[in-house]
Amino acid sequence: MxxxxxxxxxxxxxxxxxxxxxxxxxxxxxxxxADEICVKVDKLEQRMNExxxxxxxxxxxxxxxxxxxxxxxxKDKEKHVPSIKxxxxxxxxREAAAAKRMQELMRQFGTILRLIMQHKxxxxxxxxxxxxxxxxHDYYEVIDKPMDFSTIKNQMEAKxxxxxxxxxxxxxxxxxxxxxxxxxxxxxxxxxxxxKTLLEKFxxxxxQLLPKVTEEEKSREEEEAEAQLDMQLAQEAAHAKMARxxxxxxxxxxxxxxxLREMVVQKCRKTSTExxxxxxxxxxxxxxxxxxxxxxxxxxxxxxFQATAEEVDLxxxxxxxxxxxxxxxxxxxxxxxxxxxxxxxxxxxxNSNDNNNNNISNNNxxxxxxxxxxxxxxxxxxxxxxx
Numbered sequence: 001m002x003x004x005x006x007x008x009x010x011x012x013x014x015x016x017x018x019x020x021x022x023x024x025x026x027x028x029x030x031x032x033x034a035d036e037i038c039v040k041v042d043k044l045e046q047r048m049n050e051x052x053x054x055x056x057x058x059x060x061x062x063x064x065x066x067x068x069x070x071x072x073x074x075k076d077k078e079k080h081v082p083s084i085k086x087x088x089x090x091x092x093x094r095e096a097a098a099a100k101r102m103q104e105l106m107r108q109f110g111t112i113l114r115l116i117m118q119h120k121x122x123x124x125x126x127x128x129x130x131x132x133x134x135x136x137h138d139y140y141e142v143i144d145k146p147m148d149f150s151t152i153k154n155q156m157e158a159k160x161x162x163x164x165x166x167x168x169x170x171x172x173x174x175x176x177x178x179x180x181x182x183x184x185x186x187x188x189x190x191x192x193x194x195x196k197t198l199l200e201k202f203x204x205x206x207x208q209l210l211p212k213v214t215e216e217e218k219s220r221e222e223e224e225a226e227a228q229l230d231m232q233l234a235q236e237a238a239h240a241k242m243a244r245x246x247x248x249x250x251x252x253x254x255x256x257x258x259x260l261r262e263m264v265v266q267k268c269r270k271t272s273t274e275x276x277x278x279x280x281x282x283x284x285x286x287x288x289x290x291x292x293x294x295x296x297x298x299x300x301x302x303x304x305f306q307a308t309a310e311e312v313d314l315x316x317x318x319x320x321x322x323x324x325x326x327x328x329x330x331x332x333x334x335x336x337x338x339x340x341x342x343x344x345x346x347x348x349x350x351n352s353n354d355n356n357n358n359n360i361s362n363n364n365x366x367x368x369x370x371x372x373x374x375x376x377x378x379x380x381x382x383x384x385x386x387x
Contacts, residue, residue: 033260040253047246054239086234091227098220105167105213110156112205113174117149119201121194125149125177142184147176167213174202261322271324276316279324282331283314290334297326 116122128148131139139146152173155163164170181195271279283294295312299305301323306312319327 030260030263037253037257037260040249044246044249044253047242051239051243051246054235091231094223094227098216098223101216102166105209105216106156106164106170108209108212109167109170112202112209113149113152113156113170115205116174116198116202119198121198122149124191124194125181125198136184139184143180145176145180147173147180149174149177152177167209171206175199178202261326271321271328275328276324279328279331280314280316282335283327285338286331286334287338290330290338294327294330294334297330298323 117126126149128151129136129139129146152170155173156170157163178195178199182192182199185192185195187193283291286294292308295305295308295314298314298319301320305314316324
């Protein structure tokens with residue numbers, strides 16, 4: 001249980017017997033406000049998980065540095081990095097410009113295609129092969145993907161999104177027209193010779209356009225890489241801002257929680273001497289981990305208190321009412337959990353009690369020293385009531 005959970009539990013567990021000068025309505029009001037804080041904490045935790053997942057997904061280079069330093073760097077970058085929405089708008093404009101340039105290349109390719117189609121030997125390739133009319137029964141066994149110039153032209157003019165995306169796709173289909181003819185027809189046949197001749201002429205024309213195609217492809221790759229980097233920077237800046245906002249909200253929530261805690265403490269009755277004695281005794285029953293957490297609660301309102309020292313002298317009487325109440329509810333919850341765990345462990349380990357007892361007797365010298373100091377201080381400070 002962390003300090004914030006302990007504080008909220010403090011409010012939730014306060015009862016009418018604990019508040020000396022508060023009404024039942026006030027108690028319910030405190031609990032309602034504590035529940036509101038819990039809801040806010042849950043929402044903040046979800047946002048924190050989103051931030052953590054983002055930074056975990058970054059490269060090892062980013063992971064080698066702390067989140068704090070990354071956020072600090074991103075804060076400087078944020079001034080110069082457009083928002084994610086702006087990046088998306090820029091990306092859309094780049095896509096439109098690139099598509100326009102590609103259309104121009106396709107237009108120039110169309111000029112080459114028309115020259116080839118107008119050649120006197122192009123007639124066998126203008127329309128799909130009449131497989132049935134020519135009784136080419138094995139055509140589809142030899143040719144996997146039939147292709148012709150009319151099909152290419154229709155796909156170049158398609159407006160429904162099924163057309164060619166770039167010039168290289170058209171080039172591949174033009175080559176396929178001639179290679180299919182050369183594959184199906186014998187080398188000495190007229191169709192084979194015509195296809196081979198036209199393919200050579202096409203390759204000559206294609207080599208003239210190829211530098212422009214290559215330049216456009218390189219430019220497109222660079223633009224995409226730059227856009228991807230810009231988007232990554234925008235995401236990092238957005239998550240850095242989210243982290244800073246989250247930190248500010250946590251601080252405000254902590255202030256709100258502290259104010260609420262003080263209001264509850266003011267309404268609570270004073271801790272009696274007997275309750276302090278019982279609290280000191282209960283502290284000695286905590287597990288080492290819970291005892292460390294309890295000492296951290298003390299240290300929060302007492303900066304000079306060394307919770308991690310080898311020897312700790314805890315004066316129960318010297319603690320503020322806020323600390324005492326927080327300790328009271330923390331210890332109560334911790335011992336309940338500890339009791340349930342012990343019962344389960346006892347049920348599962350009936351055959352190994354001797355070994356467990358030996359381990360427990362040798363465990364955690366620091367705990368015994370702390371507990372002895374607490375018990376000694378509690379006894380020293382408590383006066384017996386007059387008889």
